[in-house]
Amino acid sequence: MTKNNLRDEFPKNIKETLAKRVSYFCSNPKCRKMTIGPHTDANKSVSVGVAAHISAASPGGPRYDATLTSSDRKSIKNGIWLCQNCGREVDIDEIRFTKSILEAWKREAESLVVKKTIEEKYKSSKKVISKIQDIEEMYEYFNEYYIANFDHFFSFNDAMVSLRKHYYLHSPIMTQINTLNELISKVLEEFRKIKLDINPKTSKLIKKYLDTLKFTYEDDGIGFYNNRLERFFENMIDTKITRIQIIKELSNCI
Incomplete structure (x- = not known):
């Protein structure tokens, strides 16, 4: 997604919290890929995860909800942690990957971490x-x-x-x-x-x-x-x- 001033992006702390709440695993139940790992540089790590918007961050985006405020769109409630592949897939096919489906993924992923x-x-x-x-x-x-x-x-x-x-x-x-x-x-x-x-x-x-x-x-x-x-x-x-x-x-x- 191309960033612009109209997008309600997640703050850094929200992104980190979304990732930690699912232990850095992709929330797609058919994926569950680990999204973080070691870099060849011992001082760095590699992340292939993304804090995706359930309802789009800007007008015209997938699952955009005009009733949400700017604060709502960039709140943790509107976010889901996915690997980059799944993050792209859910945005390309918004008819298939509805808001309710993504919210269900999120609940299930977090519940799984609690259970483990x-x-x-x-x-x-x-x-x-x-x-x-x-x-x-x-x-x-x-x-x-x-x-x-x-x-x-x-x-x-x-x-x-x-x-x-x-x-x-x-x-x-x-x-x-x-x-x-x-x-x-x-x-x-x-x-x-x-x-x-x-x-x-x-x-x-x-x-x-x-x-x-x-x-x-x-x-x-x-x-x-x-x-x-x-x-x-x-x-x-x-x-x-x-x-x-x-x-x-x-x-x-x-």
Whole structure:
């Protein structure tokens, strides 16, 4: 289209918004071509998209509506993002590509992006929840270990006295605890990436679960004293009911 002073062109911000609302894909349901990509110059990108007017920008143009004001014609409501080929096609054959058809394309394209965004958020949260369930399975293993080795003691303190006395017998389990910590670190990293994008309730539950896994311990730094294993078991026992409840609530979010 030849530009002239009589045309009600879209401002730059409207064009950018139209493109972003469909993730830079052409809104034609039979096309859906990606309209942006890398340029050979690393500082540039290539765009083959166009912010097309649903009702023409000037008299005599395709689907021109004389009842619209100048502001209406260059508003986002009157725009649709298309690839250059589809943009030209809809203007050449305005009888076929009516205003109602283009408006339907626009609604469908934007709805599709929303749907895909929701699906991606769901997949991301489901992946993290699945790994949290893996963490809980490992905690069940440690719980069974504790029951087999310490549950016969009258109190937790008595059990930990025995642990300190025979620490060398239980030290191999630290390897499994280190494996658990590696998994927790991976989940924390993944959660940081998605926490602002997923359902707020799910995000809150995941954070609450991961917070229950935190505990402090003492270490003299020279190998004579370290109560990490004691504090691990203590935290495991103290948070068990809370963790199980959170897991149940997270299962309902999948």
